């Protein structure tokens with residue numbers, strides 16, 4: 001288990017989790033539920049963290065993280081009709097419940 005990424009914005013961490021898993025890199029998010037209390041600014045050690053399961057994936061994970069697909073896309077955010085959560089435009093599925101963006105209308 002190696003921590004490869006951390007950000008204050010959970011959506012950003014969730015994006016990378018989905019992205020790396022699409023590349024067959026197993027990973028998981030830690031601190032998912034910390035620092036989420038309304039009105040609190042979480043300390044950096046409470047930020048959501050992305051960890052890869054297999055240490056051998058480290059180099060590849062960093063390669064993808066360095067590619068910054070977030071910056072290449074500027075799709076509008078959208079709201080999930082299933083659970084009501086907002087997802088960034090680059091998500092094809094709801095980060096929260098997995099509902100597909102394409103099925104929304």
Ligand SMILES: [Zn+2]
Nearest residue numbers: 080083094097
């Ligand atoms: Zn949803």
